[in-house]
Amino acid sequence: MQLDIRAQTLLKALVERYIADGQPVGSRALSKISGLELSPATIRNVMADLEEMGFVASPHTSAGRVPTPRGYRVFVDSLLTVQEIDEAALESRLQPKLLSNPPQKIIANAAQILSSLSQFAGVVMTPRNESTFKQIEFLRLSEKRILLVIVAPNGEVQNRLLLTDVDYTPPQLIQAANYLNQNFGGLSFEDARIRINGELRQLQNDMTRLMQAAVEAGSDAMADHSDDMVISGERNLLNVEDLSSNMTSLRKLFDMFEQKTSLMQLLDISSKATGVQIFIGGESQLVPMDEMSIVTAPYEVNGKIVGTLGVIGPTRMAYERVIPIVDITAKLLSNALSH
Incomplete structure (x- = not known):
């Protein structure tokens, strides 16, 4: 719905x-702050x-008005002036925290940076390329019991026990491992x-079943081993009256952090978009609270989008300041993880 310049300025x-x-x-x-020469009437x-169009609302206790989620949406999409920040100075301040660390530490530091700069909660969805493997090996433990050894690209080792219908011989296990490593090493499970x-129908049925069992177990092993996301600064939100004003709000807030399902769904959707995205409670089914907004941006590893990071805060947040914080942190994290 189109608003004229006067209505936009006042909103x-x-x-x-x-x-x-x-x-x-x-x-x-x-009338004082808008800069418009208009009468109060x-x-x-x-x-x-x-108010009739749904952009502002009148609380019962006041003659003034407050923005609705729809009003916030028009504001962030069309009226917001993003705050200019000294990007070079911010990068020089943040880069030492995102360098010379293992990936897990870099991601944790990125969540802490988002939290400390915004004074709200920072969240980083961990990279989705953790399910790739560099090499696997089969060790026969006993009849129909095999130990699957998985070596990740970063050298990390995972073990899983396979219970099989067939008693595979050591030469068969070596043959299967060699085939998987030569043809699929470096791919995701x-x-x-x-x-x-699609390709192994010509092989013996038993060998195909062994390889299928291996990649399924490997995928589960890598998924179990890596947390889906890192959250920092949740306690900051307890100081935000809009989010912690009553027990119902507090319960929703901590349910979101404990269950993580809706948050993961939102971050997953954000990873398929380009640039900064803003999810405003009350208009998005993915945000569990009307009083909450989440500002997100995807990040990359070697040119491929692998995850999302963001700031979780009240709908009444300084978007003009939070947006560049999220945007720059995503760029710095992409640089730090790309080698």
Whole structure:
């Protein structure tokens, strides 16, 4: 729905003032801060129109108005002026925390950076390429019991026990491992599974079943070993009155952090988009609380998007400051993880 310049200016002024002090904004205040030469009566008429269109609402306890989720959406999509920050200075400050560390530590540091700069919660979805393998090996433990040894590209080793229908001989196990390593090493277990199903019909049925069991167990092993996400600064949200004002809100907040399902779904969707995305509670089924917003951006490893990071905070957050923080941290994390 199109808003004229006057309505846009007043909506922008109202959202910015409400973000700043958290109090409903009245017509008299808007006449002072909007820069428009309008009478309070005219401003009240425009506000009534904005309320009818669903962009602002009137709390029962005040004559002023507050933005609705729909009003926030128009603000962040069309009216927001992103704050200019000294990108070079911020990079020089953050880069030491994202260098010369193992990937898990770099990701944890990125979540802490997002939290400390925003004063809300920082979240990083861990890379999805953890399921790739460099090499596997089969060790016969006893009849129909095989130890699967998985070596990840970073040298990490995982073990899984396979219980088979067939008693494979050591030469058969060596043959199967060599075939998998030569043809599928460096691929994800999912890609290997697809290719095995399509390409190995000419091999003995027992050997095919062994390889299928190996890639399924390997995929499960890598998934079990890596946390889906790293969250830092959850306690900061306890200081945000909009999110912790009652027990129902607190319960929803901690359910989200404990179960992680809706948050993972949201981050997964963000990884398929380009650039910074803003999810506003009340308009997005993925955000569990009306008073919560999540600002996200995907990050890459060697040019391939592998995950998402973001800031979790109140709907009443300083988007103009949080957006560049999320954007720059995503770029720095991409650089740190790409070798």
